[in-house]
Amino acid sequence: MNEAKTRKEIIDKRLKQAGWNVNDYTQVILEYDINVGLPHEVNEPLTPYNGHQFSDYVLLGKNGKPLAVVEAKKTSVDAAIGREQAKQYCYNIKNQHGSDLPFCFYTNGHEIFFWDLENYPPRKVHGFPTKDDLQRYKNLRLSRKALANEFINTKIAGRDYQQRAIRSVLEAIEKRKRKFLLVMATGTGKTRTCISLVESLMRAGWAEKVLFLVDRVALRDQTLDAFKEHLPNEPTWPKVGEKSIARDRRIYVSTYPTMLNIIRDKENTLSPHFFDLVVVDESHRSIYNTYQEILNYFNTITLGLTATPTDVIDHNTFELFECEDGVPTYAYSYEEAVNNIPPYLCNFQVMKIKTKFQDEGINKRTISLEDQKKLILEGKEIEEINYEGTELEKTVSNRGTNALIVKTFMEDCIKDPNGVLPGKTIFFCVGKKHAREIEQIFDNLYPEYKGELAKVIVSDDPRAYGKGGLLDQFTHNNMPRVAISVDMLDTGIDVREIVNLVFAKPVFSYTKFWQMIGRGTRLLEPSKIKPWCTEKDAFLIMDCWDNFEYFKLNPKGKELKPQIPLPVKLFGLRLDKIEKAIELNESEISKKEITKLRKQIAELPQNSVVIMDAKSDLQRLEDDNFWNNLGGDKIVFLRTVVKPLLRTISDKDFKAMRFEKDIVEVSLARLSQETDKFETLKDSIVEIIAELPTSINIVAKEADLIRIAQTNQYWAANDEQKYDILIERLAPLMRYIESTVAPLGMARFNLQDIITQKEYIEFGPQHESVSISRYKELVEEKINELKEINPLLIKIRSGDQITEEEAQQLAVELYEEHPNITVDLLRRVYNHRKAQLVQFIKHILGIEILESFPETVAKVFTDFITTHSYLSSRQLQFLDLLKNYIIERGELQKRNLIEAPFTMIHPEGIRGIFNPNEIDEILNITHKLLAA
Secondary structure (H helix, E strand, O other): OOHHHHHHHHHHHHHHHOOOOOOOOOOEEEEEEEEOOOOOOOOOOOOOOOOEEEEEEEEEOOOOOEEEEEEEOOOOOOHHHHHHHHHHHHHHHHHHHOOOOOEEEEEOOOOEEEEOOOOOOOEEEOOOOOHHHHHHHHHHHHHOOOOOOOOOOOOOOOOHHHHHHHHHHHHHHHOOOOEEEEEEOOOOOHHHHHHHHHHHHHHOOOOOOEEEEEOOHHHHHHHHHHHHHHOOOOOEEOOOOOOOOOOOOOEEEEEHHHHHHHHHOOOOOOOOOOOOEEEEOOOOHHHHHHHHHHHHHOOOEEEEEEOOOHHHOOHHHHHHOOOEOOEOOEEEOHHHHHHOOOOOEOEEEEEEEEEHHHHHOEEOOOOOHHHHHHHHHOOOOHHHOEEOHHHEOOOEEEHHHHHHHHHHHHHHOOEOOOOOOEOEEEEEOOOHHHHHHHHHHHHHHOHHHOOOOEEEEOOOOHHHOOOOOHHHHHHHOOOOOEEEEOOOOOOOOOOOOEEEEEEOOOOOEHHHHHHHHHHHOEOOOHHHOEOOEOOOOEEEEEEOOOHHHHHHHOOOEOOOOOOOOHHHHHHHHHHHHHHHHHHOOOHHHHHHHHHHHHHHHHOOOOOOHHHHHOHHHHHHHHOHHHHOOOOOHHHHHHHHHHHHHHHHOOOOOHHHHHHHHHHHHHHHHHHOOOHHHHHHHHHHHHHHHHOOOOOOHHHHOOHHHHHHOOOHHHHHOOOHHHHHHHHHHHHHHOHHHHHHOOOOOOEEEOOOOOEEEEEEEOOHHHHHHHHHHHHHHHHHHHHHHHOOOOHHHHHHHOOOOOOHHHHHHHHHHHHHHOOOOOHHHHHHHOOOOOOOHHHHHHHHOOOOOOOOHHHHHHHHHHHHHHOOOOOOHHHHHHHHHHHHHHHHHOOOOHHHHHOOOHHHOOOOHHHHOOOHHHHHHHHHHHHHHHHO
């Protein structure tokens, strides 16, 4: 295809898709005349000659001036050949008109490259921008402010680590980086951090339209609410009831599947230049496996957010966001948040629960004699009952075990302030049947709560969503107290009052496990205290399946085997069959399968970025000659280049396709004379056909075929036509099997089970401070015990001052009550180096709050950072180091600030980071802290 044909048949059409009419001279000028003989401005690229040049296309703005240049090459040529040519045209047009520098495009029809000259290197894009896109790009380029000193809205993201995360991204954007990854523990405010970043970018003129991608509808609604709360004046999409995408909003929140459908929609294609920033929430394997197409389509500034610990994020995620392995743009871990002074996240205790059946299985040896008698009366054979403990809720369900877990939970869970009902809780269940069983057990055991105590909340229940829905009730109402979940509440749900998590299922993904734990890590917001949860300093995890033990032994969990998509499998089997038919000179079979193969290729989604990228390769297949004498390098091409593209097919009847795949596989086995394999596959297909429900009219019409297809006679002869008939007539009926024929149900029992193990275990950052916690409890119990009988304690409670001698006497009396009650120990435990005994007593009695030294230091530094929101990431890093230095050492000399460890940040220490006025301010606050 020569250049003229490429332009007419491909490039003109792609411009038309973006709203440009190449026949309208007010929009597009073809062969735009550029006078090169005019003098150049200093430092502009020189052209090699004077005279006239002609740009293939110039796209005009509303004012009639050039907005962009498009340089075209023929399809067989590398588009990059037009790169320098297009750049020169842009500079020459700027020089000719004294106008702004046009945007630069060069293309061979299939590949389009966009070059924002003097700002970014060229990048591949998947379509031309609309006129509105280009005008927005121009406006942003003209209005853009420096980000280095752009202040951060601390009302949205006021914590020091949130500001460090934002500053890290802002500084990297200014250096013209385009992809970023923030790793922040669940509950540390990833969404707030992102919203504050968006606000900064919009205010500074770097972004106007933002897309926030999430993986579930519940998270979409939650994110929309967060944007409305913090950026109430920014119009958002979608509003309630909106189906099609609006073009006039600034903040867009969408699930991945919804956005994938939008960009593939031929009638409503969204420009690949529509967004200035794309935020990818919970960036993990599924993004690059399934939805990377979205990120490739909107090839713009991209921010990934994840709570997965840095050490278990896989290589592909770092690669996707152009980060070095193990080195995200910014990271803030769960341990850092828990150990901060004051803590930003809540710690947890773990109670391990094990029942007899989980430990030893369900069999004649473990079933009680009473239950065995009951089973015999029901006609069951005891000898036949033999299940491993790991099979519970998979192949066997025992109501007695589930009831025992519920009763144990109700006894040992963290309760509300009244001490009767459990605080807010999530039960993580194996499946929906298991969840309904748990719900029914709650209703049966605790009927006094009239079915409101515990409720199943699953994604396919429409009552789960929206205002007044089950999730909304769980979040905002007194009841339900227990949300019984199957996957839906595992990630992203923000309910700060959750104080119990019950793992009633095994988990094998380390990432998912920590996301689930993250449902309980959030601390309460003092301004939003609710009656059913007035305080929260820890939450309880009840682990019924040894999950913690599993991850101690297998820190990264179970590696999931990659699954080959069904359309790819079918295509591969067809290729195998074609190869075998050619080898056996079965020309009719190969022709028939080639026709079906071409039909599969024709079903590829043409608007998919993956398919558009492969257009030049796929052109080979349009020539009928390619399919003649198929073999050798052509087969290799189909297998290595075309076959992987079949993964993009999503809108198909996969039950019908699975049956078709089975038929192709069995026919290939027959063709290859693999007798044993043929028999095994054939028997499997016969079983599937037997499950077709002839009670349904549309299935009943094929009753004769269904009957004879189950006979050996039908399969005896090698008849390709019979295979085609099965595919044509029975494959579309496969959808009716599961909806009417109940799958083989799991065995269900109601046998008495017993707890064999129930104990608290140490795990995570809390285990090293258990003794200190216990010491505090001991001291507080003793002082509260003595406050009614000790005269000096009574005097303090009454608000009277006590003398130095009385204080010394009280110290002796308390020491005699318990030898561990000393001022030195109290100072260590309460982390206050200078407080006196009476101050500790008043703190314990609730008369006055004694702020610990680390809390005081952290508060002072937070206030300083908040009032200096322009600080750079390196300045924030220095302050964080200084804060920790003071907390750890309790002292600071002026000279220390120009010594290690501060010289690790800058060779001159504080002098290389802050100006003299800022240094004076910092010295002033440190002096006040250490003099207090």
